[in-house]
Amino acid sequence: MTIDRSRWLPPLVVLVVLAALPLFGSEFFVTFVMTRTFMLGMAAATIVFLSGFGGMTSMAQFLMFGIAGFMIGNLSVSEAGSKGLKLGLDPWLSVVLALVITTVVALILGAVASRTTGIYYLMLTFIFAVIGFFFFGQVTTFSGFGGITGIDPPPVLLDHPIRLYFVALALSFATYFTLRAVIRTPFGLALQGIRDEPVRMAALGWNVPLHRTLAFAMAGFLAGVAGVLNVWWNGQIDPRSISIGPTIDLLIIAVIGGMARLEGAWIGAFVFVAANNYLRSIPLVDRIGITEARFNTVIGALVLLIVIASPDGITGLYDRLRRAWRPIGVDQAANQLALEGNDPSISNDRGEIR
């Protein structure tokens, strides 16, 4: 197979620009907006992966994000005043153990949910998320509502927010390319088959619940990696950070970016984080009754607008505009190319070619 420049060039250009960002971006923008964008983008990408390619719209991804964070807190913190188990393990060992635990939990939850799909999956995983919130709130052995504070990243990242930015950047790209590669493996193709025709796939001999469980576990692992970064960045974690609000926020990020393309997750995360940080600085915005306190109304209206106008989010809008502006012949050729490249984004579950 020849290297398809149109597939690899854009991500590489973006990577180079982002890697150079600390040279010209303000420190606030780099460490508060962009690092957070990468972490939330990684977690949201797992929603896009599960929903767009597995037909499983999961609301439990932020729970996985949180479980990994809580485990880091329990395993690596040793201070006397802190909550949790206070095991005081080596930070890197904590990372490994936290991710193992997160993946095991994801396997269990994924297995419980594996025979449901679509809207049922959304509701069930939403219940998981809230049960997780109450679990960490009520079970003081692991956290309690006060949460765990004083969580330090490994020494190499401590007090180096720019290094953490680079780690988040690298892991975001690793996540993106991993998921993109997984989608093209036999496993990924089977998953897309299950998304479209679960009964037919079962009749053909595929183990549908197993595929769903494994996909969920993989997504749980990746969301867990993002959760580890988040807890290093934050230095603390409490159950409120994985409550219903943030859980829905993550789904919103995926919706804003678009469920049909992986990169949408990071675009959605950027829009969300930027709106969160800069809404107040838009001139005259407080004149029309929108203040920072009403952020949720603004973001809710934005989501409503996106879901009504462009169900595939910003990336879907981009695809549609690009198609509208291109001459027809070129578009057909592009479609043909996408077909050969087995691009999953060309066909949604309604079977339309986009």
Next chain:
Amino acid sequence: MLQQLSGGPTRLSRATIVVAAIGVAVAAWVLFLATGTSAGAAIREPGEFIVTFLDGLTLAGLLFVVASGFTLIFGLMRTVNMAHGSLFLLAAYVAIEFQQRMVGKTNNIVPEEVSILSWVVPMLVGSAVAALLGLVLYQTFLRWNHGDDLRQALITIAISIIIADQLLANFGGLAQRMIWPGALTHFFEILGERYATTRLFMLAISLVVGAGLWYWLNRTRMGMIIRAGVDDQEMVRALGINVSAAFAVTFFVGSFLAGMGGAIGASFAGAAPGTDGSWLLNGLVVVIIGGLGSMKGAAAGSLLFGMAQAFAPAYLPTQYTFYAIIVTFVLLAAVLAIRPSGLYGTAER
């Protein structure tokens, strides 16, 4: 459909046996063994057992009111209304506000000042407001995209965020309470334990709601259309029946029930930001256990979930009481292991 292909009869019965064994073990624990718990073994502390049972039963009543509205809407339209909890909270706030107007005081209302009327009227006003908003939301945002269930769920999630934020802006962040009527606020004695009459009143309302729903769905023409619509919408349409009107009525009634739940819930446990989310969750747990779209399922799910909520904290060993939330998860997992679409649910079409 799916479970037949991937599971098969042997696996199904094995899961049933496991769940039955768990049920027997739980019953034995509650009856004879639960000595280190806050309630004590039922055989020695029958009063505690009855109280816990009544707690579960009355909570199940409220759960049923909320979940029946949710499942009614889903049954006919396949719309998952994620704003159901927001309608609940809106009705709760409106009812509280209206009650304060009727009593003429904004705080420190005592039950003696509340007549039956100044509880029932605010409850109906709150429910009506929720029902009207539900109808408007349906006509504006959900009417034109039937069948696109994920999109509808996302739309209602977005709406629920806006409503929650606006409620916070208009009613503040403090917890508020609706006051039960004084005529009903009594305690009675049962096996040496005091028990609140208002909780039984809550159960009575839910029984009335359940009976009303049963009559409406099974004995009226509109109910017949709705039941037919659940089974075969296209056919009902083809027979020249106005299904769209039935849809609107159903959404109105479903939202009304959410509002009723809100007013009762505000009297029972108060209303505050976040109550919307927790009652949406309660409704979801009930319908996932019972099976989406089934009234029988809503009743069964409410009973199971209500009992689990009441019994888990009372009958877990004292030092493990905070693991009560896990019991909900186990209940959910157990039901889904036997019936992936809930107790009375039909496989997804």
